[in-house]
Amino acid sequence: MLVKCQRDALLMACQVVGTAVASRTTKPILSSIKAVADKNSLTLLATDLEVAIRYELKGISVDQPGEAILPIGRLVSILRESPDTEIVIDADQRRARVFTTSSEFEMPSEDPNEFPPIPLMEGQYHELSAGVLRQLIRRTAFAVGKDNTKYAITAILWEVEDGKARLVATDTRRLAVATGVANVEAGENKGHTHLVPVKAVQILERNLHDDLELVKVALRPNEVIFQTEKAMIYSRLLEGRYPPYQQILPKKSTAKIHLAVDALLSSVRQAAIMTDDETKRVSFIFHNKKLILQAQGATTGKSKVEMPIPYDGEEIRIDFDPNYVADMLKVLDPKDEVLLELTDGQKPALFKHGTDYQYLVMPLT
Template identity: 55%
Template structure:
């Protein structure tokens, strides 16, 4: 296989697909990527056998079609260091050569036949979502998913489907993010109520691809019993579903509130970050004292000192409520929003979960520190 590529395009593609490459595996071939050259296109594949991606580059000069295995981490390093606008790659079943104007690299590789493609069917029913809508929903939920090994069922984003509604849900047990899209353009005879738990890795990979593309382009979503497939104009992402029972998230959302507080996202984020300066590893806590017209944020570290920040709330008449949070759970949420956006904070008291709302389409719940 011999192919000439634009350096920037190839580097970007390699960086994207490398997210699916496992850090450890008993099969070394999967720590590389598979390249398939045909006509004027190059398709890059990567998988850890649970999550896989197929990413296509078009309009390339293909001197000799074929397949090859490319050591992706070293190839990325080569592409980062060269100043050439184009690179030429010459591969067979044993070696890959990378040629630039000033350097040549030779890397031993494995047989491309030993790299199995991930499963995909093209005749499944699917529904479509606009890329921009889906990217925003993923960004607003995936950060809240659990990272701990012991919370396996929470290490994914739940696709909670209803007839004309798509809802993405993520939680780690201490916070909950729920993003909703009122309707989807369906290519299905019927979209039944169902739930599918898709891995964090697949969702982060899809979000990155969507962020680089046209927000108006459709994304085809196929949800099956054991896996999910997402198709964009340039890529196909495959993911096995996360096993286990996702928590019954609806039951933890408070049905009432005693205080409803409108805040401007950017101002609130700034106040939280200022107060958090004096927190440390032993005291990850900010106490929020909401009183009519203002909120006072206070934090104190065991050795760092203490902070006090006052933020005006001209539209909050009361009642007074004092509540404490881990500042990381607030900053991670506030960073995914537009700084000028006005959000609504619903509080019951200082002991029960707080709920932030962005209209009817986005809800973020945080359990307080007591």
């Protein structure tokens, strides 16, 4: 394989595929990437056997087609340090050499036939615009659990039905549900539960650039494949049962309060200044056309922040971890409003943004 590449474009491509490279593995080849040169394109592949990515870099000068294994860490370092706009890669099964105008680097390589195969997009799929998909991911991924439990909450639940794609995430203390328009084939994915690892979804988000681009999503019983214009992301699905989130969402409330996103986020951040690790708590007091946010740390002091709101019902006091509220507000347009539905200070609070986004937060007791 002998190719000439634009340095910046290759560096960006290596950084994209590098997110799927195995950090710890008993197979040394998984610590590298596979490069396939053909005609005027260079395709880079990486996998940790659970998640994989195939990224196509076009506009490459290919003097000799072929395949090679490239050590990703050292290659990225070379590209970062080189002042050149173009670099040349000459690689085979024994070695990989990188040339700039003033430097030459040689690294050991491996047999590209030993690199695990990565499935291609085929069969049924549904489509979403990149803009819609990015929004769905941003509004849910932050709520995914960080630790394994008996529930498969380290994944995002992906549902498709009736022209809609729905993403659901929870860590058992909060629940985010986002829905967007999708082009769905009749009968697609009926009767299946799809638990997509958050790592795969985060890699997908990094590959969403043009809001109008259509992204293909093929959900299978044990795996999922995403296809963008330049990249294909593959992932195994997680096994397990997802919490019955539809039953958790409250159907009734005693108070419905419209709140400005920007003003609420600012107030929450101000009140949270006086919290500490032991008292990660802000009290939300709704009464007499205003919201009072109060916090007090064991050693840090206390805070009190007021903001006007359109509420004149009975007083409701409810305590939240301020980060859980701020996380949700940060993924919304600051100019928008959210509808907060409350029952009392002991039951979960439900934030709604339009008809396609719901965010449930458990109060601190």
